[in-house]
Amino acid sequence: MGKTLVEKIWDAHVVKREEGFPDILYIDTHLIHEVTSPQAFDGLRKRGLPVLRPSQTVATADHNVPTLNQHLPIKEELSRYQVDMLTRNTAEFGVELYGLGHPYQGIVHVIGPELGITQPGKTMVCGDSHTSTHGAFGAIAFGIGTSQVEQVFATQCLLQQKPKTMKIEVNGALAAGVGAKDIILYIISKISAAGGTGYFVEYAGSAIRALSMEGRMTICNMSIEMGARGGLIAPDQTTFDYMEGREFAPKGEDWDKALAYWKTLYSDEDAAFDAVLEYDAADIQPMITYGTNPGMGIGITEHIPTTTSQPESERPSYQKAIDYMGFEDGESVLGKNVDYVFIGSCTNSRIEDLREVAAFVQGRQKAENVEVWIVPGSKQVEAQAKEEGIDKIFEQAGFALREPGCSACLGMNEDKIPAGKYCVSTSNRNFEGRQGPNARTMLASPLTAAAAAVTGKIVDIRQLI
Amino acid sequence: MKKFEKLTSQVVPLPIENIDTDQIIPARFLKATTREGFGDNLFRDWRFDSDNHPKADFVMNNSTFSGKILVAGKNFGCGSSREHAAWAIQDYGFDVVISSFFADIFKGNALNNGVLPIQVPEEFLQRIFTVVFANPTSTVSVNLETQMVSIDETGENYSFEINAYKKSCLINGYDDIDFILSHKNQIEEFEKNR
Ligand code: SF4
Numbered sequence: 001m002g003k004t005l006v007e008k009i010w011d012a013h014v015v016k017r018e019e020g021f022p023d024i025l026y027i028d029t030h031l032i033h034e035v036t037s038p039q040a041f042d043g044l045r046k047r048g049l050p051v052l053r054p055s056q057t058v059a060t061a062d063h064n065v066p067t068l069n070q071h072l073p074i075k076e077e078l079s080r081y082q083v084d085m086l087t088r089n090t091a092e093f094g095v096e097l098y099g100l101g102h103p104y105q106g107i108v109h110v111i112g113p114e115l116g117i118t119q120p121g122k123t124m125v126c127g128d129s130h131t132s133t134h135g136a137f138g139a140i141a142f143g144i145g146t147s148q149v150e151q152v153f154a155t156q157c158l159l160q161q162k163p164k165t166m167k168i169e170v171n172g173a174l175a176a177g178v179g180a181k182d183i184i185l186y187i188i189s190k191i192s193a194a195g196g197t198g199y200f201v202e203y204a205g206s207a208i209r210a211l212s213m214e215g216r217m218t219i220c221n222m223s224i225e226m227g228a229r230g231g232l233i234a235p236d237q238t239t240f241d242y243m244e245g246r247e248f249a250p251k252g253e254d255w256d257k258a259l260a261y262w263k264t265l266y267s268d269e270d271a272a273f274d275a276v277l278e279y280d281a282a283d284i285q286p287m288i289t290y291g292t293n294p295g296m297g298i299g300i301t302e303h304i305p306t307t308t309s310q311p312e313s314e315r316p317s318y319q320k321a322i323d324y325m326g327f328e329d330g331e332s333v334l335g336k337n338v339d340y341v342f343i344g345s346c347t348n349s350r351i352e353d354l355r356e357v358a359a360f361v362q363g364r365q366k367a368e369n370v371e372v373w374i375v376p377g378s379k380q381v382e383a384q385a386k387e388e389g390i391d392k393i394f395e396q397a398g399f400a401l402r403e404p405g406c407s408a409c410l411g412m413n414e415d416k417i418p419a420g421k422y423c424v425s426t427s428n429r430n431f432e433g434r435q436g437p438n439a440r441t442m443l444a445s446p447l448t449a450a451a452a453a454v455t456g457k458i459v460d461i462r463q464l465i
Numbered sequence: 466m467k468k469f470e471k472l473t474s475q476v477v478p479l480p481i482e483n484i485d486t487d488q489i490i491p492a493r494f495l496k497a498t499t500r501e502g503f504g505d506n507l508f509r510d511w512r513f514d515s516d517n518h519p520k521a522d523f524v525m526n527n528s529t530f531s532g533k534i535l536v537a538g539k540n541f542g543c544g545s546s547r548e549h550a551a552w553a554i555q556d557y558g559f560d561v562v563i564s565s566f567f568a569d570i571f572k573g574n575a576l577n578n579g580v581l582p583i584q585v586p587e588e589f590l591q592r593i594f595t596v597v598f599a600n601p602t603s604t605v606s607v608n609l610e611t612q613m614v615s616i617d618e619t620g621e622n623y624s625f626e627i628n629a630y631k632k633s634c635l636i637n638g639y640d641d642i643d644f645i646l647s648h649k650n651q652i653e654e655f656e657k658n659r
Contacts, residue, residue, distance in 0.1 A: 003543055015655045016648055021630045024645055026655055036547065037499035047642070064496060078496035087499050122644060127547040129570060145574035146547035147640070155645040161628070193483055194540040197569055229569055293483050293543070294555065317482040317538060410545075411491040419515065431487040431544060433510050 002268020005164045005234050006200045009140045009265070013123045015157055023160040028122040029056055030152045032095070034086040035412070036127030040150035041089040043278045043422045049266050053156045054094040058117060060106045061086055061099045063128075064412050067375050067402035070100050079413060093153075106378020109133035109346035113217060114380055116246025120235040120262040125152060130346050130428065132223040135232030136216035137239055139266045140200070142230040158350045163229050163276040164198050167267070169205035170282035177462040179256045180215030181348060181426065181445035183207065184222040185287035185297045187279065196228030199275065202267060203233050205283035213214035213242040214352040221347045222428050225294035234266040271351075286461050289430045289443040290333055291321040298333075298461045300448065306330045324432055326420075333442070337369060338422050341453040342435070343407035344375030344402075347426035348446050351384045351422070353426070357450045358390040360465070366398035367456030373415065374399050375407040399453065411436045424452040466636040467579040472560055473617065475532030475607040476528050477524055478597045483538055485544035486571065490553040503549050506558030530600045534561045536593050536605075541582075542571025548635065551575045561607050563614065565590040583607065583614050583625045592621055609635060 003011070015024040037059070044051065051057060062080045074080035080127045083100065090097040098104040104111055109130055112118040113339065120138035125131060137202055144158065151158055188195075201223050216233050223231030240259060243249045250258040267273075278462035285299035298304065306329040310318045322329065343349070344355055352377065366372055374394055376382040382404055385391055391401045407415040411429040416436030417423045423441050426449050430441035442458070494506040511523050519526040535554065541564040546589060551574040554562065560580060565587040567575075575582045585593075596603050596616050603618040609632060615622035634640060645652075 015651050022628070024648055024651070026652070029653070035495050039500050039548075042499070063492075082496050084500055127546060127548075129544070143546035143570055145546055145551070145570060145577060147548060147574065149575035149640050151645065154642050155649070155652060159630075159641045159643050159645060193543055194566060195566070196539075197566070227568055293485065314482060314590070316480070320481065410487075410492040412495060429485075429487070429544060431485045433491055434487050437491070437510050437515060 002130055002271040004273060005138065005202055005232060005265060006140060006163070006272040006433050007166050007271070008125065009121055010162055011139050017254070017456070020323040023072035025123060025153050025158050025160045027125055027156055027158055029058070029117060029124045030133070031124065031126035032057060032059045032149065033063055033126070033128065034061045034082050035149045036146050036151055038082065038085050038089065039146050039179050040153055041093065043150040044093070044153055047121050047154070049154045050271040051052060051095060051153045053338070056156065057095045057153070059086060059090045059095050059097040060105055060108050062404070063406045063410065065100055065405040065450070066413055067405045067407045067415055070403045076414070102444065103379050103383070106380065107346045107349065107406055108215060109221065110350060110377030110381065113137065113213070114246070114378060115251030116243055119243065119258070120239060121303070122263050129224045130221050132230040133217050133221040133239065133346055135214060135220040135223065135230050138232055138235035138262070140232065143224065161400065163200040166196060166199040166201045166228070166275040166277065167273040168201055168203050169278045171205040171278070172207055174284060175462070177447060177465050178284055178286055179447065180218040180241050182284050182287045185289065185443060186240045186284045188222065188226045189287065189295050190279070191226050191277065191299035191414045192313045193225060193293040194227045196223065197228035201228045201231040202293045203231060204218045204303070205278070207229050208233060209236065212352060214350045217350070218347055223442040225428055266345070279442055286445060286448050288333060288448060288458065290325060290327055292324055292430055293321070294428065294430060294443060296321060296419050297443070298335065300458070303330050303332050304368070305308055323417050331371060334460065336458045338420070338424050338452045338456055339370065340417050340421055340456060341370055341372045341373070341448055341449050342408045342425040342427065343449050344373065344377070344407050347428045349375060349377030349381065351381050353446045354381065354385050354390050355388070358448060359371035360450045361397040361399070361454060362393050364397055365453045366453055367454045370453055372399040373402060376404050378404050383393070397454070403430055410419060410434060417434070417441070424449045424458070466634070466638045469560065469579055469581055469609055469635045471608050471610070472533060473547050473604050474534050475530070475602060476534040476536045476593065476597055476605050477530045477532055478594050479535060479595050480525055482526045483540045483543055486542060486547050486550040487544055487629070489542070489550040490547065495549055496548060500552050501551035502556065504558065505651070506638070507553040507557045529553035533559055534563060534596070534605055534607070535559045536563045539564060539566040539587065541567050543568040546574070548574045549637040551578045551580055555580050563590065563593065578636070579635060579638070581607065581609065581635065585614060585625060588619070589623045592616060618625050
């Protein structure tokens with residue numbers, strides 16, 4: 001019997017498999033950042049161990065950095081200490097750092113792909129659950145905790161149980177105004193925030209194939225929001241075209257060799273998945289979330305489900321979520337006022353996202369009641385946006401293009417949404433307080449967010465294009 | 466790592482589903498660079514209001530409920546990979562979390578820190594809630610060796626699953642790094658043969 005793509009890559013990285021134990025899985029690339037690494041470096045020091053393969057480790061500062069005035073010392077003391085600690089740790093252990101001020105700095109899941117570090121067939125980990133993003137290239141990529149960061153530092157391996165595999169096919173064509181973010185929010189709304197737990201998901205089907213690399217990253221990014229450990233997409237010409245010529249992509253003969261290998265990376269015809277789901281792209285509308293987990297999403301013209309339509313044991317939690325958001329059972333979200341719009345995060349902060357938003361807002365103006373933050377995913381995205389004059393378009397519309405970082409995606413730096421305020425956000429989590437204590441997050445695509453920015457309301461983007 | 470074998474304790478019931486890691490420990494408390502002290506901010510925004518006063522209606526502020534076992538609704542620990550969530554739970558004083566479903570990464574993080582996540586059927590979970598809300602002093606017992614969790618007052622019990630390797634790590638206080646490092650030659654061999 002054939003193998004799934006996950007099995008092919010996994011099996012190629014097993015250092016040791018023994019009955020009754022998790023596999024010892026070799027890790028090709030380890031990405032690290034300032035928040036989940038300090039305790040792991042400390043652990044190494046206590047054990048008297050080095051980073052085993054520093055050349056396979058890359059660091060950046062992203063979660064806890066300001067998005068204005070990055071050239072100045074960080075004001076907040078704890079944040080500055082944490083970022084400085086990363087600088088000291090990477091220097092001590094010989095790890096490359098793309099820190100603040102470096103032209104490659106940015107959100108860890110944005111810089112890996114744009115630098116060509118992310119490659120098909122690799123195993124990649126990072127102390128961040130959205131490491132699944134890199135799966136868009138046909139890599140096995142997943143988030144780990146700090147003890148495991150230490151494990152990879154010390155051994156370049158992880159102890160891991162081989163995951164179950166799920167295939168999610170999306171076929172057909174998307175309507176205008178509907179994009180990758182809507183596909184993934186739709187899937188999560190169907191299978192719930194826990195529906196993918198224990199699985200690695202392979203996305204397939206004509207609607208997935210038709211996406212750009214950036215769209216594919218948006219899809220894989222949110223795999224964790226259905227509980228899945230990771231998500232991936234078999235590499236194809238779109239992948240190879242994106243990769244060719246990138247800083248750390250193979251060159252010359254190495255490229256030819258790599259390409260030949262990458263072309264073997266697909267699930268065999270007769271491979272068996274543990275679960276298979278299929279969706280029709282034509283059923284997908286622009287999506288938006290109304291609750292406090294990413295599974296609580298609806299098509300923009302649909303109504304918020306009623307509490308009584310939920311299974312009985314889940315009603316109290318459901319009610320709590322709706323109350324937190326200040327919504328009513330069964331109402332529509334269309335026309336609701338919006339206070340903030342955040343366009344950014346490793347889900348939607350790449351150049352294509354900014355281009356799409358710029359094309360829509362060109363000649364339009366920000367609504368008065370809204371504050372709009374646009375946070376590019378990396379220094380390179382920021383530079384590209386400026387080169388293309390996108391920053392000017394934003395400026396004319398009344399938007400601010402800030403500097404790269406995670407920003408209001410997790411509200412760890414000063415970019416927080418105030419209590420009780422509504423934010424349409426292109427990020428990936430709408431948990432209670434995620435964007436600041438008592439902030440109310442509604443997840444949506446960059447286009448839907450841009451539409452909210454210019455109208456000050458939740459609107460159906462299809463009416464505006 | 467701390468060893469774990471057996472425990473009998475009162476429980477803290479938290480019958481809420483999809484408790485994510487941002488609730489367990491909000492991001493603004495992740496600036497610390499050591500593992501200690503996160504317990505003070507466990508469930509911060511549920512425990513305290515914006516003026517840092519304890520919220521009377523939250524279970525952890527109700528002295529009727531206490532103990533080393535946290536019992537929570539399904540899909541506990543979903544969201545981010547922050548191990549700070551497991552550290553906060555441990556630092557606060559919980560050794561066991563019982564739920565009807567755990568998110569993957571949280572479960573791994575908990576096990577790597579000597580906190581035992583026990584998955585039980587939804588009905589059993591609801592029974593714990595019912596018994597504990599009726600009598601907050603009732604206890605739950607956990608025996609890792611025999612993989613049994615029981616409600617002491619009623620004698621109801623459930624035999625839970627745990628990976629055999631992880632079980633031995635917990636009982637002996639070993640961690641994964643010791644285990645992998647004992648295979649260092651094979652790692653180097655693997656690298657050579659690629
Ligand atoms: S942008 Fe948000 S989700 Fe992405 S790595 Fe940063 S904090 Fe995590």
